[in-house]
Amino acid sequence: MEEQLIDQVNLARPLELLAPAGSYEAFKAAVENGADAVYLGGKSFSARASAANFDLEELKKAVNYAHERQVKVYVTVNILIADREFNELMDYLYALYEIGVDAVILQDIGVADLIHTILPEMEIHASTQMTVNTSWGVNHLESLGFSRVVLARETSAAETKAIAEATPLDLEVFVHGALCISYSGQCLMSSFIGGRSGNRGTCAQPCRMTYQLINERKENLLLQKNPGEHLLSPRDLNLAEELQELKRIGVHSLKVEGRMKRPEYVATVIRLYRQAINRAEDLQEGNRRSSLLRPEEHQELLQVFNRDFTRGFFRENPGAELMSYNRPNNRGTRLGRVVRLDHGKLSIKLEAALHSGDGIEFWTGRGREGVTVGQIWRKGSPGNEGAPSETVQIDFVGMAHPGDRVFKTNDALLMEKARLSFQEGREQRKSPLTMRLSGHIGQPLCLEVSSPQRKVSVYSTGEAQKALKRPLTFDYALQQLGRLGTTPFWLDKLELEIDDDLMLPVSDLNEMRRLAVEQLLHTETQPIVERRIYGQRCQQWKENQTQKRTALINSKSTSPRVSVAVSDPLTLQAALKAGAKRVLIGGEHWRSRRGFSLAEIQESFKDCRKQGIDCVWRLPRVLNQAQSESLLEELKKAANWEVKPKLMAANLGELEMMQSLNPALPFEVDYSLNVFNEASLSYFWGLGAKGVTLSPELHHEQLAGLGKWPGVEVLVFGDLEMMISEYCLVGSALGGKKGEHCARPCVQEPHFLRDRMRYDFPIETDRECRMHLFNVKILNLYEELAQIRGMGISNIRLQLTRQNPGQVRQIVQLFTAAWDSLDKKGNWSSDRGMGELTSLFPEGFTKGHFFRGVL
Template sequence: MDKLKRKQALPLELLAPAGSYEAFKAAVENGTDAVYLGGKSFSARASAANFDLEELQKAVRYAHERQVKVYVTVNILISDQEFPELLNYLYDLHEIGVDAVILQDIGVAELIHRIIPELETHASTQMTVNTSWGVRHLESLGFSRVVLARETSAAEMKAIAEGTPLDLEVFVHGALCISYSGQCLMSSFIGGRSGNRGTCAQPCRMTYQLINDKKQNLLEEQNIGDHLLSPRDLNLAEELAELKGIGIHSLKVEGRMKRPEYVATVIRLYRQAIDRIEDQQEGNAVAPLLTPAEHQELLQVFNRDFTNGYFRENLGAELMSYSRPNNRGTRLGRVARSERGRLAIKLEGSLHPGDGIEFWTGRGREGVTVGLIWRNGLETTEGLPGETVEIEFSGIAHQGDRVFKTNDALLMEKARHSFQEGREQRKNPLTMRLSGHVGEQLCLEVMSAQRKVTVHSASPAQMAMKRPLTFDYAFQQLGRLGTTPFWLDKLEMEIDEGIMLPVSDLNEMRRQAIEELLKQSRQIVDRQTYRQRVERWKERQAFERNSSISLQKDILPQVSVAVSDPLTLQAALKAGGKRVLIGGEHWRSRRSFSLEEIRGSFLDCRKQKVDCVWRLPRVLNEAQSESLLIDLKKAAEWEVKPKIMVSNLGELEMLKSIDREWPFEVDYSLNVFNEGSLAYFRKLGAQRITLSPELHHEQLAYLAKWSGTEVIVFGDLEMMVSEYCPVGATLGGKKGERCARNCMKESHFLRDRMKYDFPVETDQECRMHLFNVKILNLYEELAQIRRMGVSTVRLQLTRQTPAQVQQSVRLFNEAWDMLQMAKKGKWTSNDGMAELSTIFPEGFTKGHFFRGVL
């Protein structure tokens, strides 16, 4: 059986979120196959309630008793100082019996595969993997599952599934990030709350204006809304059968920050849809997987409008919720009149006391909770579609104002009832067989779907004097399974007629059998063995660190300059640049390097003894990867292979597929945040590694001991990369065109509510790249950075003019050379800072150099 057919044969897994124990129970009791949740540490939803170890142990036991799996999120970047705590935590998770951990940090992934390979690992969507090449690399790392980037299309999913034995997981419902997950630094740089550390403040849900160089609001006349980075919610409920055919195994619902009632409702509805797929496969007529009423419940529980995201194509404006970033509710009707403390509403939907409703008026929105309801002057408990009812209301509303229901009291009560303590319904059927003869101990065999156990009565059976053991009585006693996760489905009896057994014996046999069934039979690595593995890992890490430190002495510190077009390359060389990074994204606003120009640039740089590196784009889809692969194969035939800087795992895998010895470097987009990640890429042959821009100076100093570290000290900070382009989506084009190519005609910015203007660039693939308002500038910290021992400092100048590049490179080269020659006393930052301030009037930031993200 080929990979795709094997995947299609697997049952779909419904994977639910749980940010609290209540939400966890809501998911289990409403039919989920697995739950993902976070501990108190190392979780990408740090503001959820999350689970301490005791709660986690309780949750795992509850889930496993009901054949539900538990995956724990360890999906943030981990600092070196956190590794001792992490080592203990990982063993605790293994000992508790979690089914897998979900990871972002590649250093943590390799750590687990070395010290506790028994713990299954899933690659988080935060790893930004959206191609078969990236998945292939994760396969070599030991992952068993990959959570694909939300931007992956159906066709790309199928191509990936056909080429990998790994399980594939995709998001099917809930909130969407506008940026590629793992590549968003917007919250981090604006407010110090890092998405890569689980504390994203969601600045994408705030208001923005699209402006040009002249500071004109380009959308002022369109009145589409100001939430220009706020997507709708994902809903793939009707695409589940197609996902199964594509080869997707796990269907993930987003929502660890959502209340339990939301989890209960969404999981119940998706469970029903999945079950109906099986009916359709058995030959029944193809029909929608959810009824109109069920779709209405999905809308009612929470929506920002729904979208199928990038499943089919890039939707542009249809992906977005421009008018509001939070729950829209469902259309309830319109205001008919308002008088004497009452408001009359012409209903399009049902209304009950306790419902939350919201009025959309010309002045904004006003919400109330419904109390008493009147129909024709009489109090009622329900208003129905088509009726006009009155409610108590003391606010301001006018005839014709739209009314939306934002909270359905009956739906919430239905959801709460499903996971109420003591009302658990998620139970497994048991078959029991009671057999034996007079004078012998009776035998009770108990069979679940997974196990079979056998117990015997404490005393032998006897002939009954008055009340023999009947089938009905035995079924009644053996079926008293109470709060256990079982119910008695079938009972078979093979006993002599007219015998009896004390009721206490029957009850004890039942108790023993259930206790045996609930025992978890799995192998646990003993703590001593684990400690020995950890010690070996520490020794290896120390050896690699020391080896790298010794190599560091032989590397001459340099200033590295990243440029994106031939003109700025010449400016960098003219200013005395000795190391250049060429390529990267191909901006639509300027002419980029062709492959032949990259080749020519390498030849020119070799003649001038300049270290030249071909820097690859940050994000590529499947088709773009194949195009790059063709170019790389051509470059492999050049007289001297160009040094390559990879920006994602797929690019690294492509490079290695052509030549395992091809020299390469690692860009900052791979989020190298600790020694484990450094060691991993060094082991694969990376000559230089650019460290994460979210590192604090003390973390940088620790990692700078390793050879080949590069730190970005100046230039543009890219905060977001997105398949969605606000320029093309909102400004439109001629009839039949999705985009008018306005990005090629003038510069664009997103202005926030504080009047800060964030530059927008669009690449040749029409992705949007959003940059920080201020330029990163660590010029004044160069002496400190030099003392750290950093191998290379980088100027990120991919959007600057040739004049800006030339002046910046000259200033940093002069400073770096002075510091390198130990002439610090002859150099001060004052003059250079004054000149830089003139060149870049937008102002500067020191990024995370002093504040960090921990």
């Protein structure tokens, strides 16, 4: 019964269609084609830094245009913010508040806490970059003042329903467009390869490049299968036929990806989804039609852009069906086949219509070649179009052979239809007005005008006169008052309550209409929070930050610690024998090794306590709803252990589970929570964290500032994880579908992803069949230890979750000896240690972002 009531509430609430806009043209395209809300970025702090984006004047213009048409505007501030940017950020946030944006979309936990403190009047939405996919993660965001959460794209329908039932917050999901192969917010591939960070809005999309899947013998394991070389390139998401289900399970906002796409794409996709939503809303509960899009509409959706379509993880893990192995860009739609090439004329047997101006592409065994169609010959006569089943000729200079497939990649008529929808002066997004004109001879007339949102009254400047020839009629008043031109209104109803022989000059009538519209559009109001008050709040926040930092620094313990992260009992014993005084156990359970059982974790805590060793249980970076419930059961058992465990949270859901279980449980924060600034540090310290591992994307100058805080830990050696994906390349390409049908090739031998430069990136698969991709070279800051210690940083981490016991023993001995020596201000040199490390890892090292930072 309760579930039925929830379903009824969800069905009664209208879906929000949320459109992308990377330019003002795309913004208008979104609004004019039926978007309920638009998300866009400013010139700063946006996760699509290479889009045109909006300066403040353009943004103000966009907000006014949208609000006049009852459309909301959400602004993306969805990157990690550096400390030096916070003053500019605070100014920017108030500017957005003054303009009247409806919400800001955030990734940075420190920024969320900042806004919750200095501007709680501003609505905040959690970006998918926050990697939230469980009810516990959503609940934690509610405590931070978020009103909406954009769930991770990997969240299934069943999981979304469970989350919706456990939270009052709005849920937003992506329904169309490009997919990231990695969990958003956890991908550092572009960052490590080229210094362009997705967490800072500058992702270079290396996942769309070509790769090979190889083994230790450097054999291309897919050479015979030849599925294509774009092994990390997903298809485009398309949930147009799932709208009724999305509404039933409690989703409120449907997000279309595409801030980098052209306005015609936005216009077409939003128009088609608007039509699908309207049809879904019109259907009675339980009445499901076979399709919400007609065949020709589905064809338009394919035509405007596709890499093939997928439903992503909405129903199940699709394995290889998620991927577009053959190409990373637009496939277009099937047009026909080449018949022959003769003296510069190419004959094509058409399967679909062709028009002059269309872009077409030939798929051959040698590659692809594209052209724009000029004149089209049908039976020897020139023209501008060709029909399905006809054989037509076009001018062509190049290589093509009979049988080559031909695809249409650009439809000129569809693009023109899209452009007309948002052309200046042809705006169609208008609200209905009801007007009532009343009065008597010898008095000013009154015009009352009502829109769906407001009601205004205006009066004529002169008094109405007795008509000598032409009294004011209903038709004439309708004609003049209905001249609303490019305003966002149209005259729906008119009532006249005037004397029969009354006359009013047309100039007065027009002026009344103009004044009424002006008042309806006048929405500028004084902000609830004055700039002076906001400035005081900002100053108070800065002072509080300084006081927190000072108090913590004064209480800071300077004893040095080397943390050793290991993933199985054998490497734990190796670390302890090498003299480790602090160990981090657990984390991901690789299929390539045994890992820790819960009993072994308990025993490790007992053994470590006896030896006076600090032991921490690292939790996995990503867990779905069901996996989180299993972890919670384990944590409940651990809470009753004689030796209480210290935990390290890797995501917000785990943090919430710990606190709901026992707020007194000691915990730390792992680097996957992207702590990039003092505000984030302060937030986690305020929750009671005993330690925080900083983001590996920080450079040495930023580390020097954050190193003043106690309990911070810095990664100095080990494998840098570049990506975590619900898609398993090894299993999908070699073992069949994920789950019980997979042959588990991941446990048979090591696998690597080889790029165009012949760099081999190691792949690990965890026990939940997620793929983890690591950097080619191991992070090694051994030579920088003196500089790191000089910053005041006392905690360093060795991330040795993939190393063997012998390597662990040698690495721990080297770093522990060096760190102890530096603490005692001994005469330490890195030469001998570097020689040993190089012999262990002859493929070389990287210093990560220690010197270069990220854009």
